[in-house]
Amino acid sequence: MRTKFPAILFFLFLFGMGVLEAYLPDTDISAAERRHLAKAPALSTDTLLSGDYMTDMETYLLDQFPGRNLFRCMKANFDLKLLQKEDTDGYYLIENSIYKRPAPIKENNILLCADYFDRIMRTYFPDTRGHYIVIPEKSYYAALSSKNPTLADRDILSTQEKALSLPEAPTLTSIDLYSQLSVSDFYRTDSHWRQECLPHAAQYILDGLLKDQEGYIRENASPYREVLLSDAFYGGLSAASGLKPAPDKLITLTNERTESAVVYDYETKKNFSVYQPEKLSSPDPYDIYLGGAKALLEIRVPHPQSGRELVLFRDSFGSSIAPLLLEEYDVIYVVDLRYITVSNAMQYISPAPDCDVLFLYSTATLSGGGIRLESLDG
Secondary structure (H helix, E strand, O other): OOOHHHHHHHHHHHHHHHHHHHHOOOOOEEOOOOEEOOOOOOOOHHHHHHOHHHHHHHHHHHHOOOOHHHHHHHHHHHHHHHOOOOOEOOEEEEOOEEEEOOOOOOHHHHHHHHHHHHHHHHHHOOOOOEEEEEEOOHHHHHHHHOOOOOHHHHHHHHHHHOOOOOOOOOOEEEOOHHHHOOHHHEOOOOOOEOHHHOHHHHHHHHHHHHOOOOOOOOOOOOOOEEEEEEEEEOOHHHHHHOOOOOOEEEEEEEOHHHHHOEEEEOOOOEEEOOEOHHHHHOOOHHHHEOOOOOOEEEEEOOOOOOOOEEEEEEOOOHHHHHHHHHHOOOEEEEEOOOOOOHHHHOOOOOOOOOOEEEEEEEHHHHHHOOOOOOOOOO
16 A cells, blocks of 8 residues: 555546546746747647647646646746756756856857947948947856856857857947946846946946047046835846745846936827836836836936937846936937848938937847848848
8 A cells, every 4th residue: 555655646636636637728928938828729620630729738738737936936947956967958057046048159149230220320420429338147257257167168168159249340449338237237136237237337338438539537436326116126137047045136227317207108198207116016127227128218307417428229237227317318219120120210210410329238138149131232
């Protein structure tokens, strides 16, 4: 009987899970994984004969399995702690911080982006010299700070460094912000940088953009006030891996400039503030910065001081740094080339002829092929 008891328990467990899955309502969105879950596939002769039905049904059953998030967390900890694996599905922990092994760098994609940025400058900003910033993945800084780098660390360093400098172009100048950052500037559970750690980075960017301009005098930024919006933030790396180390804090930096600034969304035709605390309840709380993924925004300070304008081409890293650039810019146009082509964007905005232009992208975006490239001939 003793030998049968575990088998009986296992059978009852599987039976119970099957009953729960059959009777519990399907979940549309996984808050932990930040994605839509699969729906029950429609049965037809075509899908059954092609095998698509069984494939889709397997995906559906896995997505809607009762206690899915608990089992994901158990699996991740089992891999790292009991099996002592180096990673769990590409994710790993160092000192209570989650990292993801970067995908191989696709140099051709980076070359295409560099050429596209150059053509944007020649087409729309012929009298302006643009600047660009490339942000390495968080794992780059972990490998850089390692006292005993492994082969995997060396591989991360060598591959990421391939993407840090774009091919030389007469229209673009690099601002090597990556040398000013460290692993502590990033969230433990997310791939993004922490805004409360960015004032020095913002000042470095402003110096790079404005140091050669007449009348620019470097001054200390207006003091920022830290506002704690959440002390229980679990970011995208936690969502994807199932790992749950100590949570991060979500903090915004405010001063007179950020508090008075008005953001206009060209898609929704609505105004809002640079920080949106209501987004804390969204699938990705990082959306508190500029409302998250937005194709085209205009940030304007109602009482101009410098008369300067900036066109910022960015990915999600730009959401939290853009408000800090208001220290020197009265108007910032924020363009996300992942969601809108530059030709469409330029139909809506009219930056000043002497505006500054900055391309700020992570290596993951440049290499991953997410930017909407287009021909700008003619």
